[in-house]
Amino acid sequence: MPTETRGLRVTRAVAAGFDGHSAAALHPDLRVFTGDLVRPYGLPLREDLLAEGAGHDYGEMAAGLIEQALPGGEPADLLILAFSSPDVLPAAPSSLRLSRHCPGQPTAFAVCDQGSATAFAALRIAAAHHRTGGCRRAVIVLAEQSALHYRPAEPVELPAEHRAVVLVCEEAPGEGMRVRQQAEPDGAQALRSVLDEHRRLGPDAGLLLAAGLASGDTPEGARAARPGQPFTGVWSLLADRLPGPGPLLVADHDRRLGRLSTLTLP
Amino acid sequence: MTALEAVAVHLPPRLESIEDVGARIGLTPRQLRLFRRFHGLDQVRLDPDGTLLDLLDAAVRALPELRGNEHRVRYLLHARNTPVAVPYPLNPLHQLKERFGLTRADAFTVTQQACAASLLVVDLAGRLLADDGDPSALALVVAGEKTFTRDAQVLPDTTIFAEASTACLVSPGGDRNRVLSYAVRQRPEFYGRPAEDPELMVRYQREYQPTMIETVQAALDQAGLDLSDLALLLPHNVNQASWRMICRQLGHPVERVVLDNVLTVGHSFAADAFVNLRTATTGGALRPGDHYLIAAAGVGATFAAMVLQH
Numbered sequence: 217m218p219t220e221t222r223g224l225r226v227t228r229a230v231a232a233g234f235d236g237h238s239a240a241a242l243h244p245d246l247r248v249f250t251g252d253l254v255r256p257y258g259l260p261l262r263e264d265l266l267a268e269g270a271g272h273d274y275g276e277m278a279a280g281l282i283e284q285a286l287p288g289g290e291p292a293d294l295l296i297l298a299f300s301s302p303d304v305l306p307a308a309p310s311s312l313r314l315s316r317h318c319p320g321q322p323t324a325f326a327v328c329d330q331g332s333a334t335a336f337a338a339l340r341i342a343a344a345h346h347r348t349g350g351c352r353r354a355v356i357v358l359a360e361q362s363a364l365h366y367r368p369a370e371p372v373e374l375p376a377e378h379r380a381v382v383l384v385c386e387e388a389p390g391e392g393m394r395v396r397q398q399a400e401p402d403g404a405q406a407l408r409s410v411l412d413e414h415r416r417l418g419p420d421a422g423l424l425l426a427a428g429l430a431s432g433d434t435p436e437g438a439r440a441a442r443p444g445q446p447f448t449g450v451w452s453l454l455a456d457r458l459p460g461p462g463p464l465l466v467a468d469h470d471r472r473l474g475r476l477s478t479l480t481l482p
Numbered sequence: 483m484t485a486l487e488a489v490a491v492h493l494p495p496r497l498e499s500i501e502d503v504g505a506r507i508g509l510t511p512r513q514l515r516l517f518r519r520f521h522g523l524d525q526v527r528l529d530p531d532g533t534l535l536d537l538l539d540a541a542v543r544a545l546p547e548l549r550g551n552e553h554r555v556r557y558l559l560h561a562r563n564t565p566v567a568v569p570y571p572l573n574p575l576h577q578l579k580e581r582f583g584l585t586r587a588d589a590f591t592v593t594q595q596a597c598a599a600s601l602l603v604v605d606l607a608g609r610l611l612a613d614d615g616d617p618s619a620l621a622l623v624v625a626g627e628k629t630f631t632r633d634a635q636v637l638p639d640t641t642i643f644a645e646a647s648t649a650c651l652v653s654p655g656g657d658r659n660r661v662l663s664y665a666v667r668q669r670p671e672f673y674g675r676p677a678e679d680p681e682l683m684v685r686y687q688r689e690y691q692p693t694m695i696e697t698v699q700a701a702l703d704q705a706g707l708d709l710s711d712l713a714l715l716l717p718h719n720v721n722q723a724s725w726r727m728i729c730r731q732l733g734h735p736v737e738r739v740v741l742d743n744v745l746t747v748g749h750s751f752a753a754d755a756f757v758n759l760r761t762a763t764t765g766g767a768l769r770p771g772d773h774y775l776i777a778a779a780g781v782g783a784t785f786a787a788m789v790l791q792h
Contacts, residue, residue: 245675252631254569256533297594306566307633309594309782312670323666325602326565329575330590337590341606344613364570372571397588473576 223392224346224354225481226339226383230285231448231455234378237363238276241304242269246365249306254366262365271363272378274303275310278357279317281382285355291320292384293351298327298338298358300447301374311357318355331470332426332447333397336477340395342385347392356383360447372472376444381451394480401474403428410467411435413478417463424457426450426468484608485656486790487620488547491760492540492647493747494529500642503528507635517642522722522741526644526748528629534567535574537626541647542582548622548651552582555651557610557621558589561603563751563780564627564634565593575624584622596780597718598666600625600752601788604652605664611654621652625753634751637781638677639687641720644748648756659759662773662789663704667697672783686783691728693785698732698777701787705773713772713792715739716758718779719749740767754778768792 240246247266254261265271274297286292295318297311315324327338335358342354360375385393400406407429414423414435423438427449430440439457441449450468457464466479500523504514517523529537538560542548548555560575568574579589592603600623607621626647629635636642669689676683702709709732717725722744729736740758747757755776762768772792779785 249631249633253566256630257569257572259569300570302566302570307564307631308675309565309596309673309784311594312668312782312784313673315668316670316673321668321670323668324594324670325592325599326594328565328591328593329560329573330588331571331573333588334590337588340588341610344606344609347613348609350609366569369569369572399585472571473573 220389221391222387222389224343224385224387225393227386227388227459228285228384229381229451229455229458230281231379231381231452232281234272234277237269237271238273238304240273241271241363246304250365257369259366259369262367265363265365271304272361273305274299274359274380275305275313277359277378277380278314278382281380282314282317282355285382285384286319289319290353292318292322292353292355293320294342294345294354295322295324296327296338296341296354296356298334298356299360300328300331300334301360301364304361304363314357322355331473331475332468333470333473333475333477335447335451336395336397336479339393339479343392343395346387352387354385356385358448358451360445373446375446379445379448379452381448381455383451391482397475397477399474400469400476403469403471406469406476409476410478414465417465417480422457422464424450424453424464424466428471429467429469483655484604484661485653486659487651487653487656488545489756489760490541490545490649491757492537492544494527494532494645496528496530497525498528499525503642507632509636516639520723522744523642524745526642527646529645534628535577537628537645537647538574538578538624539581541624541626541649542578545649545651551620552584553586554618554620555584555587555622556614556619557607558584558587559603559607559621559623560591561600561623561625561752562591562593562627563596563599567627595784596782597752597754598778598780598784598786600755601664601776601778601786602666604661604788607652608654608661617655619654623650623652624648625751625756627751633677639683641749644750646747646750646753646757648753650756660791662791663701664788665697665700665704665786667693667785669693669783672781676781686781690724690779691731694728694777694779695731697785698775698787701775701789705789707773707789709734711773712775713738714762714767714774716755716762716774716776718754718777719744719747
């Protein structure tokens with residue numbers, strides 16, 4: 217009897233924006249840490265943001281979303297927090313804190329330092345864990361908050377609002393999700409490459425584009441994220457789309473790092 | 483089976499006594515006495531003028547096995563204790579990738595498992611490489627951090643941090659330093675800031691040894707080995723006292739634990755695992771075929787152990 221293929225794929229997604237700020241944004245620790253962080257680089261602090269307590273805490277933002285995403289208490293084996301811009305708790309292991317809110321108290325860690333491609337790296341890690349026997353259900357937490365408490369050394373797009381997305385990856389009959397990442401410095405070429413891949417998936421395939429990829433006209437049949445959420449934008453679109461029929465291609469291009477990333481859901 | 487193909491260590495030339503560090507960061511005489519007499523700390527390696535990029539760069543330069551194999555590196559991974567280590571959007575890891583011509587590598591940082599992150603990253607690298615299915619592919623795992631803020635300088639009553647850095651080539655198969663097992667135990671009830679919360683610190687210290695021992699035992703069980711099968715135990719360099727107590731409880735001879743670097747290097751975050759492996763291999767303490775175990779833990783709290791065969 218042939219063995220049934222069971223792949224890991226994103227089956228559910230919950231997204232939300234957050235108003236206000238968290239208590240951590242007013243805690244003196246944030247000022248101390250941030251001051252020490254930027255001093256060797258000679259970057260000025262944003263005293264205005266520190267004084268008003270601007271900013272949010274990724275753990276606080278995502279805790280309720282995890283409960284929404286797993287309403288039946290389905291246990292997860294793995295929880296990965298992915299972020300690009302920093303949390304207002306920059307030294308804290310927020311993923312561990314979140315694991316307490318997650319059924320199954322999964323093994324938790326975080327990934328960062330790959331710009332918007334970091335979200336895809338987290339999914340790639342979950343898929344590799346599944347295929348090497350390390351997990352049957354994974355929770356991926358994507359978070360960004362709008363306050364950067366110093367002047368950045370280089371121009372960078374910051375989020376317009378605090379936003380988090382929780383993706384639930386589960387084992388299901390059939391092929392699993394496929395994550396691809398490649399070097400591609402040119403945005404126009406990145407879009408052409410995505411459209412080629414989309415065509416190969418067939419006429420019924422959906423396409424979700426990050427705002428940066430769809431800077432011109434949005435191709436027919438595609439949906440583009442609204443500008444302003446460089447890390448979570450396209451994943452908020454996925455939350456609108458799921459559960460829904462596949463196949464579906466999700467694409468993002470990090471211009472600063474010249475990295476094109478795609479996720480194919482069967 | 484995941485294997486560690488090569489390991490390089492960079493020790494910054496500046497060696498500071500813990501008293502000098504204490505004077506600089508404001509430790510009390512009582513704290514310093516505790517660190518020296520009870521915990522067995524002496525000196526720490528520091529690079530006060532260098533950046534994080536300088537530290538990681540020096541470790542990769544010390545890895546001759548990378549030369550000519552840059553095209554095989556599929557992943558460049560930073561195993562890091564502190565989630566945010568440089569001002570956003572600066573990205574030393576990607577500068578490192580460009581500097582060493584690792585054009586085919588996906589580069590990202592893995593964090594939030596404190597100083598146990600290096601064992602997590604070795605496990606992750608092995609899974610990613612195995613899943614890719616290319617037996618010739620490699621992952622380059624770097625570790626090492628700057629002691630730029632108080633929480634990265636001292637953990638009260640526990641350790642003083644240092645700035646050694648390491649680079650390690652991981653392959654999906656091979657004969658050198660084969661990974662036989664990996665166990666991780668997380669105790670998120672210890673999430674918080676022990677440095678500012680004495681009650682949390684007391685609870686964490688109370689649970690530290692039993693959880694570490696449980697994790698070591700889990701890794702041994704997975705590998706199908708007993709403690710007596712280990713030629714060596716490579717700890718993280720947090721202090722000597724905790725490992726002496728763990729050895730007493732385990733019934734493991736402390737002579738078979740690499741503790742020298744606690745005195746002469748200091749606790750270099752997630753880099754300790756590779757610093758101590760390098761000491762063990764260059765000093766002849768490991769012979770081909772020997773089994774050894776690497777253990778690490780950190781606030782949050784995460785405990786990890788990995789059994790390997792040299």
